[in-house]
Amino acid sequence: MSEIVKLEHVAKIFRRGRLWGSREEIFALRDVTLSVIEGERISIVGESGSGKTTLARIIAGFEKPTHGVVYWFGKKVDELSRSEQTKLRAKIQYVHQDPYSSLNPSRTVYSILADPLRRHYDGDVNERVVELLKLVKLTPPEYFLNKYPYHLSGGMRQRLAIARALTASPNLIIADEPVSMIDMSLRVSVLDVFLDLNRRMNLATVMISHDIALAYYFTMNGGRLCVMYGGRILEEGESDKLITNPLHPYTRLLLLATPQHQREYAELRLNEMKKYFLPELRRIELMEGGSQACPYIARCPFAVDKCREGVELKKVEPRHYVACTRIDELPSWIPLPWFRPKVTTWTG
Amino acid sequence: MSRGSEILEVKKLSVVYLVREGSIKAASDISFSVKEASITAIVGESGSGKSTIIEAITKTLPLNARVLEGEVRYRGIDLLTLTDEEYRKLRWREIAYVPQAAQSSLNPLQTVFEHFFETWADVIGFIQKEEMRVKASELLENVGLSRGVLDAYPHQLSGGMKQRVLIALSFLMNPKLLIMDEPVSALDVVNQSQILSLILELYRRYHPTILLITHDLPVAGELADTIAVMYAGHMVEFSSNKEFFEDPLHPYSKGLVRSMITFSIDMGLVSSIPGEPPSLLTPPSGCRFHPRCAHAMDICRKDVPPRIEISPGRWVRCWLYAGDIK
Amino acid sequence: MRMPLFLTMIYDELIRPMLRNRKSLIGLSGLAVFVLVAVLGPCFIPLELKTDFSRRFLPPSLRHPLGTDYFGNDIFQQIVHGAPVTLSLAAAIALFATMIAAIVGVASGYVGGVVGRLLDALTNLFLVIPSFPAMLVIFVMLGETHWLVASALMAIWMWAGSARNIKSAVYSVRSMAFVEAAEGLNLGSFHIVVKEIMPHVVPYVFASFVSTFRGAIEASIGLMFLGVLKYNPLHWGVMLNLAIFQTGAIYVPHALHYPLSVITFVALLLLFTTLLSYGVEEAFRPELRGYE
Numbered sequence: 001m002s003e004i005v006k007l008e009h010v011a012k013i014f015r016r017g018r019l020w021g022s023r024e025e026i027f028a029l030r031d032v033t034l035s036v037i038e039g040e041r042i043s044i045v046g047e048s049g050s051g052k053t054t055l056a057r058i059i060a061g062f063e064k065p066t067h068g069v070v071y072w073f074g075k076k077v078d079e080l081s082r083s084e085q086t087k088l089r090a091k092i093q094y095v096h097q098d099p100y101s102s103l104n105p106s107r108t109v110y111s112i113l114a115d116p117l118r119r120h121y122d123g124d125v126n127e128r129v130v131e132l133l134k135l136v137k138l139t140p141p142e143y144f145l146n147k148y149p150y151h152l153s154g155g156m157r158q159r160l161a162i163a164r165a166l167t168a169s170p171n172l173i174i175a176d177e178p179v180s181m182i183d184m185s186l187r188v189s190v191l192d193v194f195l196d197l198n199r200r201m202n203l204a205t206v207m208i209s210h211d212i213a214l215a216y217y218f219t220m221n222g223g224r225l226c227v228m229y230g231g232r233i234l235e236e237g238e239s240d241k242l243i244t245n246p247l248h249p250y251t252r253l254l255l256l257a258t259p260q261h262q263r264e265y266a267e268l269r270l271n272e273m274k275k276y277f278l279p280e281l282r283r284i285e286l287m288e289g290g291s292q293a294c295p296y297i298a299r300c301p302f303a304v305d306k307c308r309e310g311v312e313l314k315k316v317e318p319r320h321y322v323a324c325t326r327i328d329e330l331p332s333w334i335p336l337p338w339f340r341p342k343v344t345t346w347t348g
Numbered sequence: 349m350s351r352g353s354e355i356l357e358v359k360k361l362s363v364v365y366l367v368r369e370g371s372i373k374a375a376s377d378i379s380f381s382v383k384e385a386s387i388t389a390i391v392g393e394s395g396s397g398k399s400t401i402i403e404a405i406t407k408t409l410p411l412n413a414r415v416l417e418g419e420v421r422y423r424g425i426d427l428l429t430l431t432d433e434e435y436r437k438l439r440w441r442e443i444a445y446v447p448q449a450a451q452s453s454l455n456p457l458q459t460v461f462e463h464f465f466e467t468w469a470d471v472i473g474f475i476q477k478e479e480m481r482v483k484a485s486e487l488l489e490n491v492g493l494s495r496g497v498l499d500a501y502p503h504q505l506s507g508g509m510k511q512r513v514l515i516a517l518s519f520l521m522n523p524k525l526l527i528m529d530e531p532v533s534a535l536d537v538v539n540q541s542q543i544l545s546l547i548l549e550l551y552r553r554y555h556p557t558i559l560l561i562t563h564d565l566p567v568a569g570e571l572a573d574t575i576a577v578m579y580a581g582h583m584v585e586f587s588s589n590k591e592f593f594e595d596p597l598h599p600y601s602k603g604l605v606r607s608m609i610t611f612s613i614d615m616g617l618v619s620s621i622p623g624e625p626p627s628l629l630t631p632p633s634g635c636r637f638h639p640r641c642a643h644a645m646d647i648c649r650k651d652v653p654p655r656i657e658i659s660p661g662r663w664v665r666c667w668l669y670a671g672d673i674k
Numbered sequence: 675m676r677m678p679l680f681l682t683m684i685y686d687e688l689i690r691p692m693l694r695n696r697k698s699l700i701g702l703s704g705l706a707v708f709v710l711v712a713v714l715g716p717c718f719i720p721l722e723l724k725t726d727f728s729r730r731f732l733p734p735s736l737r738h739p740l741g742t743d744y745f746g747n748d749i750f751q752q753i754v755h756g757a758p759v760t761l762s763l764a765a766a767i768a769l770f771a772t773m774i775a776a777i778v779g780v781a782s783g784y785v786g787g788v789v790g791r792l793l794d795a796l797t798n799l800f801l802v803i804p805s806f807p808a809m810l811v812i813f814v815m816l817g818e819t820h821w822l823v824a825s826a827l828m829a830i831w832m833w834a835g836s837a838r839n840i841k842s843a844v845y846s847v848r849s850m851a852f853v854e855a856a857e858g859l860n861l862g863s864f865h866i867v868v869k870e871i872m873p874h875v876v877p878y879v880f881a882s883f884v885s886t887f888r889g890a891i892e893a894s895i896g897l898m899f900l901g902v903l904k905y906n907p908l909h910w911g912v913m914l915n916l917a918i919f920q921t922g923a924i925y926v927p928h929a930l931h932y933p934l935s936v937i938t939f940v941a942l943l944l945l946f947t948t949l950l951s952y953g954v955e956e957a958f959r960p961e962l963r964g965y966e
Contacts, residue, residue, distance in 0.1 A: 047536040062854065090860050102851035106873040115869070116859040153624040161855070168859055183393040184565060185607040189620035210536060213609050220615060243611075257537040259544070260612035261569030263589050269570075270545045277538065279492065338612040 003074060004172045004204055005059050005092065006035040010068030011231075012054050028054040029065070030231035030295065033313075036172060039202040041195075041223030043215035043239065045254065051231040052208045056174050059206065060094040061085070073171075090120065093165035097177040099157035103149040109133075109160060110145040116167040132163040136193050155186035159193055166197070172204040173197075179214065191218060212254045216243050224319075227251045230295025233313060237320035247322040249276045249330060250296050256336075265338040275331060276301065294323070302326045355525060355557050356382040356405070361418030363400050363409065371414075372628045374400040376581045378418070379655065382574075384524070387551060387558040389568035391604075392578030395625050398561040401578075402529055404428065405559075406445045407435050422525065440471045443525045444518035449511035450534035454502040460484075460513055461498040467520060487516040490553075491546055508539035515546065519554070528560040532567055544570060566610050569593060574661075577601050580626050580636035582652070587662045597664040599641045635667065643668055688880060691957035698953025704946030712757035719754045723747050731929040740935040744921035749935050756908035760891070760943075763825060763909065767890035770829035772883040775836035780875070782837070783844025784867055797841070800834035806893060813902045821905055828897075832889055836882030843878040847871045877958035884954045888947040895940055910940050 012029040029051045036042060036059070046052040057063045058070060061077070070077045072088045080088065096102035103112060113129045121128050133141035136159040149157055158178055165173055175194060179187040195218065197203045209215045212227075216239055219225050225239035227250060235248040246252045256273040278301050292310030297303045306325060313321040361378040364371040375397040382388045392398035403409045405420050405427060420427040422443065427435065439445075447453040454463065464484040468475050485495040491512040502510060511531065518526055531547065532540040544567065551558060562568050568575055568589075575592045577585040577600065585598040596602045603621035623640035626632050632639055638648040647667050656670055657663045692698045729746035732738055740749035782793035808831050813819075819827070847853065848871060856866050897903040898911025901919065905912060917933035918924055924933055 047538070060858065062858070086860055089858065094855070094858055096851040096855065098851060102855055104852040104856075104870050104873075107869070111869075115856075115861060115865065119860060119862075156624065164855065164859070183625070184563065185393060185604050185621040186624070187609070187620070188607055188618050189622075192620070211609075212537075213611055216611075217609050217615050217618065253538060255611065257541045258611060259541070259564070259566035259570050260610045261566040261593060261608060262612060263570055263572075265612075266544070266548065266570035270541060270548070273538075273541055340612060340614055 001037045001039075003035050003037055003071070006071040007055075007058065007065075008033055008069045008071070010055075010058060010065040010070065012051070012058065012063065013066045027231050029058070032068075032231070032233055034226065034233065034236075036204055036206060038171065038204055039198070040204045041198055041207075041219050042205070042226065043207045043209055043219045043223065044226045044228055045209055045212045045215045046228035047210055049230075050228040052210075052228050053176060055228070056094070056176050056206065056208050059172075060092055060174050061089045062094070090168040091170045092172045092174065093168055093170040095158070095161050095165055095173060095175045095178055098181055099154050099161055100149075100181070102161050103157055103164075105149050107148070108145065109138075109147050109149075109152075112149075112160065112164055113167055116164065120168045128167075132166055135166065135197065136160070136163045137189070138163070153186070154182040155190050158182060158190045162190075162193055162197070170203070172206065174206045174208070176208045177210065178207065180210070187214070194218070211258070212251075213258050215239070227254065232295050232323065234294075234296065234324065235322045236313065241317065241320045245317075245320070246333060247316060247320075247327045247330075248296075248324050249300055249302055249326075252276050252330075252333065260338045262338055265336075269336075269338070272334075272336070302329055353384055354381040355384040355423060356559065357419075357421040358401070358405075359419045359421070361401065361404060361420060362416040363397075363404055363418075364414050364416060365400075365410070366412045366414060367629075370629050373581050373631055374413075374628060375404070377652070378583050380576055380583060380586055382525075382557060382559055384557050385555045386573045387560070387571055388574040388576065389572035390559070390561045390576045390578060390583075391563070391565055391568045392561070393563050393625065395580065395628060396578035397581040397628075398563075398578045399529070400581075402445075402527055402559075402561055406439075406443070406527060407432070408445075436471070440467060440518075440523065441521045442523055443527065444521075444523035446514050446518045446526065446528045446531060448530045448533060449507055449514055450530075453514060454510060456502050459499050459501055460488075460505075463513070463517060464498075464520060467517065471521065483520070484516075487519055488513070490519070490550065491516045492542070506539075507535050508542065511535065511539075511543055512546065515543075515550070519550070522554070524557060526556045526558045528558060530562055531560060533562070533564065540567070547571060565604060565608055566612075577604070580631055581628055582636055582665060584637070584666065585664045587658075587664075591662060597658065597669065598637075598666050599643055599668075600637050601664075603640075635665070688877065691877075692954060695953040695957040697949045698957055701946045701948070701950025701953055704942070705950055708757060708943055708946065709761065711754060712761050715754035715757060719751055721751050721755045731926060731932065733928065734931055741931040743917070743932050744929075749932060752908055752913060753910070753935065753939055756906075756910050756913060759906050759908050760895070760910045763821060763894050763905065764887055764890040766822070766825040767828045767832065767894065768883055768887040770826055771832040771886045771890070772836060772879060774829065774833040775840055775882055775886075776879050778833065778837040779840025780844050780867060780871075783841040784848055784863075784871065786845075793837075794841075797834050797837045800831065801838070803831075805831035806896065809893060809897060810900070810902055813897060818904065824903060824905065828890065828893060832886050832893070836879075836886055839882060840875060840878050843875045844871055847874045881951075881954045881958045884947070885951040888944065888951045891944060891947060910936055910943075914940065 010029055010032045011027070014026040014028055016024045016026065032055060044052045044055060054063065058065055072092065077085065110129060113132055114125050117125045117128055129145070130141040133139065133144055138144050138156060138159055152160065178194070179190050182190060191214070194205050194207065198205050207215065207218050215225055219239040221240065223239050224237065225242045226233050226236040227248060228234065229250050235242060235246070235251045242251065243255070246255055253273065253276040256269055256276065260269060278299050293308040294311045297307050304326070311323045311325055313323045315321050358381070359379050361375060363375040364373050378401060390398045390401060403413070404415065407427065415428060418428070422438070458466070461481065461484055465477065465480050468480060481498065484498055488495060488497055493509060493512055493516070497505065497509065497513065505513065532543050535543065548571065560571065572589050575587060575589055576583055577598065579600045585596070585601045587597065592601065593605060596605045600621070606617070606619050607621060609615065609618055621640060626636055626639065634650045635648045635653050638644040641648065645667060653665045653667045653670065655663045655665055658669065692702060724747070726746035729742050730744055732742040734741045738748045738750065740753065743749055743752070778793050778797060782790045782797070809828055812827055853866060853870055856870050895911035895914065898905060898909055899914045901915050907916070913936045914933070917936050924930070
């Protein structure tokens with residue numbers, strides 16, 4: 001199983017401000033080590049500001065890290081020649097969050113797919129366009145060929161964006177919140193396209209999400225989940241394990257913060273959530289500079305002074321890592337009455 | 349008005365938006381009622397018409413909207429026939445509207461305190477600044493904000509804080525009917541749950557009637573007593589919360605419930621609704637859901653189904669339940 | 675009959691918005707009349723330039739709709755024959771200026787970096803230096819020049835504003851997600867600029883052309899009126915110059931029809947081009963629209 005992408009101790013600092021005067025430093029990523037293996041499904045979960053989008057963009061090559069190394073197919077990216085970089089970059093494709101601005105409104109569905117195909121595909125372009133449309137379930141393909149993006153709904157556009165990403169025959173697709181701007185009843189159709197492609201073509205997929213339930217849907221039965229906060233990965237591992245045995249207080253918070261639909265459990269859920277959450281941000285002379293501290297310090301009810309010294313991801317069981325020194329002090333993760341373990345295995 | 353009686357009754361409301369290409373049939377023949385001191389959620393996805401209903405009730409319809417027919421009766425008074433002056437007497441005092449914090453509903457040039465003060469001055473009249481401060485601080489405390497927020501400008505507040513300010517503001521004159529527009533959208537999950545907590549707490553304390561619109565079904569499920577489902581301008585189902593999730597009647601409702609992704613369902617069984625929502629410029633004939641419905645019959649293509657009452661307070665607009673009324 | 679996609683796009687994107695907007699519709703109609711006169715007029719209306727002082731400054735009559743000038747020549751004929759001259763010079767200037775603006779704007783907006791900043795500085799330089807005085811100085815120093823050279827020299831002072839608009843249009847399109855996606859697919863700069871970005875920028879280029887055209891009319895007439903640029907005696911600017919400075923017509927009360935007719939036509943031309951220019955800007959830059 002080869003590694004498609006590896007990030008080693010990657011940090012990304014954005015500097016705001018003019019050439020003269022004070023410069024503000026924003027640590028989008030602090031110290032991230034992550035690898036993506038052939039055919040894997042990974043979901044990266046976090047709130048806005050957690051660094052998940054920056055991470056996605058660094059994997060895709062749209063940004064370069066400030067510190068740390070990025071490997072593509074085993075090679076260090078900054079040691080590659082320009083042409084090698086260009087060639088490899090195409091094998092890692094990115095699907096944007098907003099399907100309304102990620103497709104050129106003045107080009108037809110056909111052109112949107114044919115243009116990159118002419119560059120990447122050796123066979124018959126017209127045939128392949130039809131094939132791709134079928135792969136993403138935009139059928140009948142002939143109907144869509146001369147349509148413009150504004151004829152398509154959000155779900156269809158996103159599927160077209162996926163088809164476009166496939167034109168380069170990538171080994172890895174990164175989807176940045178692919179369904180957050182799509183209506184609920186249409187989300188599954190888009191997610192299922194990703195799942196289908198992952199299974200059929202062994203296409204590794206990294207899905208960024210702020211919704212941990214979606215992230216779990218995408219990665220259950222063998223996929224991996226990473227929980228990010230403040231530019232670091234706080235917990236990661238096999239998603240089935242993470243969901244049934246969440247160890248980081250933030251992971252638990254996210255799980256409890258996800259609405260379930262039953263009224264009778266609303267109070268219970270909201271009360272349980274309070275255990276993992278500080279109502280007001282703790283005032284700590286925070287991190288500008290002290291970048292080793294656990295980024296969750298300001299919001300964590302269990303934080304102690306020791307947490308300032310920093311924390312590493314440690315293995316707690318096979319395929320399950322947590323970056324927290326206080327996991328033994330957490331309350332027990334009681335069987336939450338609305339939490340249903342998945343009963344049916346996804347067969348697609 | 350005793351608890352349990354209808355405080356709001358909408359009857360056969362139809363609204364269109366006039367645009368260059370024609371008219372958008374945003375809401376057609378909407379009829380439903382809201383019981384006092386209950387929480388009702390109108391659930392609908394984009395283009396369903398849920399916002400139009402709220403705009404009609406709060407008299408915030410855009411300039412190109414036309415009310416073709418219908419009544420919106422608040423305690424017997426038809427709001428649609430009131431002049432702006434007459435409606436002003438109800439606004440804030442009886443009916444309060446909580447807009448989406450994401451939209452610029454707060455004046456960026458005024459502090460939070462000024463919002464409270466001006467609202468009171470507009471509706472009731474003069475009040476001492478000190479007195480207002482005390483009132484406003486109390487309201488802010490109720491929503492979990494410190495009194496320091498009073499002197500902040502909207503841009504200094506986070507999304508969650510702004511939403512709370514809007515909620516606090518709506519309680520200024522202890523209204524009977526609270527209308528909330530997507531109270532938790534555009535907030536991250538943790539903030540969402542905090543606002544949900546807040547709403548439930550305020551409900552417990554003051555028992556207002558709450559009418560909220562949302563596209564987020566799980567949120568509706570956690571908050572509401574009654575759920576109304578909108579699809580393509582029609583209200584297709586109206587039922588109690590429990591009955592809705594246990595046994596959704598309309599095929600669209602079934603599809604919607606099956607498409608939820610939460611930890612409270614079996615994720616192996618999640619499915620999408622095939623097809624796409626229709627254009628409201630030229631909506632499908634008859635039942636607007638028929639192009640996507642696995643059970644569509646001939647009559648569904650021809651005639652809009654009537655409201656069919658299944659049990660008191662529970663109805664559905666679907667020919668499948670028409671029995672021999674065909 | 676299936677129109678090629680390209681033509682339908684031109685119609686949809688460029689022509690229809692212009693016809694919808696009231697200002698541009700009026701401006702376009704008026705300008706169309708002028709163009710028609712410029713193109714067809716000289717075919718139907720002869721130009722008789724014979725000096726006959728006995729017919730000097732005749733008032734408007736059936737024979738001479740606008741009267742006669744200092745030399746006894748019919749003013750109407752001169753106006754008609756001067757139309758193509760005036761319009762084509764302004765068009766040439768606008769064309770050169772817009773070409774420069776498009777190249778600079780696209781390069782600066784797309785390439786960015788050091789090159790972009792240099793081009794920005796260049797653009798700002800030309801923006802800051804007042805165009806008309808600069809042109810005045812150049813032509814005073816240069817004297818007689820071929821009309822193409824003169825157009826080019828004038829165009830140099832008229833591209834900067836358009837370049838800025840075009841650059842910001844390119845820049846904003848460039849940062850859209852679909853351009854990033856095209857880059858990620860290695861579609862190449864040529865494809866990206868021409869096929870992805872330009873379609874969105876063309877309306878701005880067109881709007882720039884129209885507004886530069888208007889500016890070019892003003893500038894060319896102005897320069898000729900001041901006698902700094904001598905081009906063709908039928909050019910309305912030169913006619914104006916002759917009418918007011920050379921022939922003393924403004925001092926002769928009954929000769930006022932001479933300068934007045936030229937001024938009227940110049941003013942009408944400017945009115946229509948200005949309306950068209952505003953209308954086109956509104957049509958293609960929705961943020962400038964009022965309530966629909």
